[in-house]
Amino acid sequence: MKALPPSVSLIEAARDYPVYEIRHAKAEARIAAHGAHVMNWKPASATHEVVYLSPDAILREGKAIRGGIPICWPWFNAHPSDPKLPSHGYARDRFWELREANEDENGVQLVFTLDLPALNAELRIACGETLDLTLTTRNNGPETIALSGALHSYFSVSNIREVVITGLAESDYLDTVGKRTPRHQNGDVRISEEVDRIYHSVSAVTLHDPTWKRAILIEKSGSPSTVIWNPWIEKAAALGDLPDEAYEDFVCIESAIANESAIALEPGQSHGLSTRISLID
Ligand SMILES: O=P(O)(O)OC[C@H]1O[C@@H](O)[C@H](O)[C@@H](O)[C@@H]1O
Numbered sequence: 028m029k030a031l032p033p034s035v036s037l038i039e040a041a042r043d044y045p046v047y048e049i050r051h052a053k054a055e056a057r058i059a060a061h062g063a064h065v066m067n068w069k070p071a072s073a074t075h076e077v078v079y080l081s082p083d084a085i086l087r088e089g090k091a092i093r094g095g096i097p098i099c100w101p102w103f104n105a106h107p108s109d110p111k112l113p114s115h116g117y118a119r120d121r122f123w124e125l126r127e128a129n130e131d132e133n134g135v136q137l138v139f140t141l142d143l144p145a146l147n148a149e150l151r152i153a154c155g156e157t158l159d160l161t162l163t164t165r166n167n168g169p170e171t172i173a174l175s176g177a178l179h180s181y182f183s184v185s186n187i188r189e190v191v192i193t194g195l196a197e198s199d200y201l202d203t204v205g206k207r208t209p210r211h212q213n214g215d216v217r218i219s220e221e222v223d224r225i226y227h228s229v230s231a232v233t234l235h236d237p238t239w240k241r242a243i244l245i246e247k248s249g250s251p252s253t254v255i256w257n258p259w260i261e262k263a264a265a266l267g268d269l270p271d272e273a274y275e276d277f278v279c280i281e282s283a284i285a286n287e288s289a290i291a292l293e294p295g296q297s298h299g300l301s302t303r304i305s306l307i308d
Contacts, residue, residue, distance in 0.1 A: 028125060028126060028127065028128065031047075031128050032128055032129060032130040032135065033130070034049055034050055034051040034130050034135055035047055035048070035049055035128055035130070035135055035137075036048050036050075040057070040059065040086050041086040041087065043088070044059070044060075044061060044086045044087070044088070045059070045060045046058065046059045046060070046066070047059075047060070047125070047128075047137065049135050049154055051130060051134055051135050051154070051155065052071065052132075053070065053071055053132075053133060053134045053155040053156050054068060054069060054070045054071060054134055054135075054154050054155050054156065054158075055067070055068075055069050056068040056069070056135075056154045056158075058137060058152065058154075059086070059092060059095075060122050060123055060124075060125065060139070061086070061088060061092070061119075061120075061121070061122050061123075062091065062092060062097060062098055062118060062119040062120070062121070062123065063098055063118070063123040063139035063141070063150045063152075064091075064092050064095050064096065064097060064098065064119065065078060065095050065096040065152065065154075065158070065160070066078075066080050066084075066092060066094070066095040067080055067095065068154060068158045068304075070155070070156045070157070070158075070305075070306060071156070072156065072306060073241075073306060074239070074241075075183060075185075075239050075241070076183045077158075077182065077183060077243060077304065077306065078094070078095055078096060078158075078180065078181060078182065078183065079094050079095075079181040079182055079183040079184075079276060079277035080092070080093075080094035080095050080181070081093035081094040081268055081269045081270070081273060082270060082273075083267070083268045083269060083270055083273075084268055085268050088120075088121075088122065089120050090120065090268075091115070091119040091120055092119070093266065093268040093269050094181045094277070095181060096160065096178060096179060096180045096181070097115065097119040097177075097179040098118040098119055098148075098150060098162060098176070098177075098178065098179070099115035099116055099118065099119065099176045099177040099178075099179050099281075099283070100115075100116045100117070100118035100119075100141075100148055100162065100164070100176040101116050101117070101118070101143070101146055101148070101164065101172070101174055101175070101176055102115070102116045102173075102174075102175045102176060102286060102289075103115065103116075103175040103176050103177050103254075103283055103284060103285050103286055104285075104286065105286075107173070107175075107286045107289070115176075115177070115179070116176060117141075117143065118141055118148060118176075121141060123139040123140060123141045123148075123150070124139060124140050124141070125137060125138070125139055126138045126139065126140050126149075133153075133155045133156070134153060134154050134155020134156070135153075135154050135155070136151070136152065136153045136154075137151075137152045137154070138150070138151050138152075139152070144168070145166065145167050145168025145169075145170070145172070146164060146165070146166060146167065146168070146172065147164070147165045147167055148162060148163070148164055149162070149163045149165075150162050150163075151163075156305070156306075157303055157304060157305040158303070158304040158305075159301070159302070159303045159304075160178050160301065160302050161299055161300070161301040162176070162178065162299070162300045162301070163297055163298070163299045163300075164176075164292065164297060164298050164300075165295075165296070165297045166292045166293065166294055166295065166296050166297075167294075167295075168294060169294055170294065171291050171292065171293050171294065172291075172292045173286075173289040173290070173291060173292075174284065174289060174290045174291075174292045174298055175283075175284045175285060175286045175288070175289045175290070176283070176284055176300065177254060177281040177282065177283035177284070178247075178250075178281065178282045178283075178300060178301075178302045179254075179279060179281045179283075180245070180279065180280055180281060180282070180302065180304065181277045181278075181279050182234055182243060182277060182278055182279070182280060183276065183277055184234070184236050184239075184275075184276065184277060184278055185236050185238035185239045186238065186275050186276075187218050187257055187274065187275050187276070187277070187278060188217075188218070188219060188275070189236065189237060189238050190217075190218070190234060190235060190236050190278065191215050191216070191217055191234075191235045192215060192216040192217075192232055192233070192234055192235070192255065192278070192280065193215045193216075193232065193233045193235065194228075194230050194231055194232035194233055195212050195215070195216055195226050195228055195230070195232055195253065195255075196212055196213070196214050196215050197211070197212060197213070198211075198212045198226045198227060198228045198230075199211055199212070199226075199227050200212055200224045200225055200226040200227065201224065201225040201227075201285075201287070202223075202224055203223045203224065203225060204221050204222070204223050204224075210224075212226070216255060218255075218257050218278060220259055221257065221258060221259035221261070221262060222255055222256060222257045222259070223254075223255075223256050224254065224255045224256075225252050225253075225254050225283070225285045225287070226252060226253040226254070226255065227251065227252060227288070228251075228252070228253045229247070229248075229250065229251060230253075231244060231245060231246040231247065232245050232253060232280060233245070233307070234278065234280060241306055242306070242307050242308075243304060243305070243306060243307075244303075244304070244305050244306075244307045245280050245282070245302060245303075245304055246302065246303040246305075247282035247300075247301060247302045247303070248299070248300075248301045249284075249298060249299045249300040249301055250282040250283055250284060250300055250301075250302075251284060251285075251288040252283040252284060252285040252287075252288050253280065253281065253282065253283060254279065254280075254281035254283045254285070255278065255279065255280060255281075256278075256279040256281065257274055257277070257278050257279065258274050259274050260274060262274075282300065282301070282302040284300060
């Protein structure tokens with residue numbers, strides 16, 4: 028790869044842990060090579076962080092970063108048939124390769140890749156006033172592969188009890204807290220308990236935060252499922268890389284392909300999973 032553009036510098040956020048730091052007129056961001064993981068992104072117009080990063084996140088090979096935008100690939104959550112395989116796939120626990128880095132007046136564009144024996148992932152990140160992520164999976168093997176995964180975005184909020192998520196009203200969802208139960212969403216989503224839901228929805232959603240006087244629009248494509256997750260009190264306390272009270276500070280809104288909606292990717296075929304995150308008035 029040719030030299031990094033002027034707005035991008037390579038830092039060691041921890042020992043042997045390279046992170047690309049972006050300081051551009053349109054946005055600031057940090058992206059770890061480990062997981063091709065967006066750790067922070069703050070467009071110039073934002074007064075608060077948009078993406079939430081746990082202050083206790085662990086930066087170490089083989090350990091997923093808590094917060095930011097983990098890439099769950101090539102499956103979502105528990106592997107459908109082998110519980111010994113890592114939750115959310117291999118992508119967030121490995122170093123990806125940076126293939127391209129460019130900038131223009133709108134921001135910075137980075138391309139990362141990761142190869143498995145029969146599958147290739149390419150993540151394109153365009154970071155400016157909006158943040159665009161496109162994950163393209165190509166099946167290079169001889170077998171059809173059931174592809175699931177997610178762009179598992181953590182969003183910073185003033186307080187979880189204050190926010191409203193619009194765009195999912197009247198959708199059906201699978202409630203995965205306790206016994207997995209199909210349910211229907213009446214009205215908009217508000218969070219006052221542990222939430223772990225797979226919405227069957229291709230729609231954009233908006234995260235309204237009246238205290239911070241802002242709304243975040245989350246658009247997507249190639250994604251039949253939207254996952255909403257907040258661990259709430261007990262599960263947050265059980266997570267070693269998240270402060271106990273931090274469940275109040277974020278909500279995950281994930282552009283996903285849940286295992287139940289896995290895509291049958293035939294040999295030679297590709298699939299694109301994208302999200303666009305922007306602040307709206
Ligand atoms: O702790 P992890 O592996 O990062 O997963 C966090 C959460 O990720 C969400 O996407 C899942 O729906 C939850 O079930 C899971 O607990």
